[in-house]
Amino acid sequence: MTLDLAPAATTSPYLTVEHEAFRESVRAFLHREMAPHAAQWERERTMPRPVWRKLAGQGLLGLQHARAVGGEEKDIFHSVVFLEELGRLGFGGVRFAVALHAYMATSYLASDGSHALKERFLRPAVAGELLAGLAITEPQAGSDLSRLSATAREEGDELVVDGEKRFVVNGGFADFFVTAVRVGEAHNGTGPAAGGARRDLSLCVIERERPGVHVSANDCVSWRASAMADVSFQGVRIPRANLIGRRNGGFVQIMKNMQLERLAAGLTAVGDAAHCLEITWRHLKRRGAFDATLSTRQALRHRMADLLTEVEATRQLAHYAAWSYARDPLSITACSMAKLKATEVARTVAEECQRLHGADGFREGAALVQIVHDAQAATVAAGASEVMRDIVVQSGYEESHDHR
C-alpha cells in the first residue's frame, strides 16, 4: 500500500498526461541530484550553491515565473507536481528552502517589482545565481503584522533601515532579503512603531552585502537545511528604488502573495505525508511480530487506511485550491483551507508514523524524529493553524456572498 502520487492522470481530475510525464522527470531529477545528499544538508544546515543551479537548469526555480525573466511560465499544476514531489523527498529543510525561494520570496518581485528590480534580483534568482530570503517576522511580531516595527527612514534617494527579523528561512546563505518595513517612522526598537498598522507596511529588497546587515544562525530544531537565521538591520542604506511596489502597499502585497505561500506550504505537506506513509508501510511489512509482520495486523492496516484516506482527501483539497488560485490569486478561503488541512494532516501522520516505528522512531538521529519536528513547525510557519482558522471563518462565512 502506498499513496502513489504518480499513477494514471485519473488520480486527480486536474492533472493531464503532460503533468504526469513532468512528474516522472522531476522525480528522477530529485532522486538523482538531491536525495543522496539531502540528509547531509539537513545535518550541516545548508544547501550548497551547485544544487540551486541544477534546480534552475531544470527550470524548477521558475515554473511560475514569466519567460521575460527566464521563467517557464507553466500552468499551476506543474508547480503542484513539483511541490508534491519536493515534499515527498522527506526532508523538511530542503523542501522549504526551495519552496520559499521559488514561491514565497521571489513572488513579491514578480507581482510588484519594477523592471529594474526584476532584472537585478528576479532573473538571477530564477537562474539560481542569487538566493532569496523573506524577512517579515520580528521578535515582537509574528502572527500579528500590525506589530511589525522595522523602519526605513527616508534620506534623499535613500532609505535607512533599522530593525530585527527572526526565523528567516535561507537566511544563512540568501543573497537578498525581501523585507517588511515601515517607511518614514522612527524606529524605537522595542515594539510596534508609533501608530503601527497594517496599512503602513512596505516591502523592499535588502542585499546581504550592505553595511549594517548582520546575520546570525537561528537554532530552530526544524527545517535545518534551510539555514534559518535571524537578521538585524542597523542603519542599512538602500536606494529608494529597492522598494517593491508602492510605499505603504506592503500589506496588500503580503495578502496577495500569501495565497501562493499557503498553497505551496500545503502541497509540500501533502508530499511529506505521502512519504511518511510510504516509509511506515515498508517498515510494517518488514517488522516481524506475532508469527507474521506488523503489516498483517488488522488494527494497523485500518489505521494506515484511515491515514491514507486523509492524505488523499487533503491532496484533492489542495488541488482544488490550486485550481481556484489559478482562476483568482486572491482565493483566500481555498488556499488557507489547503494550508491548514495539509499541515495538520502531515503533523498527525508524522506523529502516528513515529509511533508505528516503535522505539526506533524515537532514537536520536532517527529520520522520524526530524520528520515530526519539521511537520510540527509547518503548522506554525506561513501562518499558524489558529490564524488559518480565523481566516477561513472570516473569508468563508463572513465575506462570502454564497453564505450571506
Ligand SMILES: Cc1cc2nc3c(=O)[nH]c(=O)nc-3n(C[C@H](O)[C@H](O)[C@H](O)COP(=O)(O)OP(=O)(O)OC[C@H]3O[C@@H](n4cnc5c(N)ncnc54)[C@H](O)[C@@H]3O)c2cc1C
Ligand atoms: C520553521 C519556521 C520557518 C519560518 N520561516 C519564516 C521566514 O522565512 N520568514 C519570516 O518572516 N518568518 C518565518 N517564520 C515565522 C512565522 O511566520 C511565525 O512563526 C508565524 O507567523 C507565527 O508567529 P509567532 O511565531 O510569532 O507566533 P505568535 O504570533 O506569538 O503565536 C504563538 C501561537 O499562538 C497561536 N495563535 C497565534 N495567533 C492566534 C490567534 N489569532 N488565535 C488563536 N491562536 C493564535 C498559534 O498557535 C501560534 O503558534 C517561520 C517560522 C517557523 C516555525
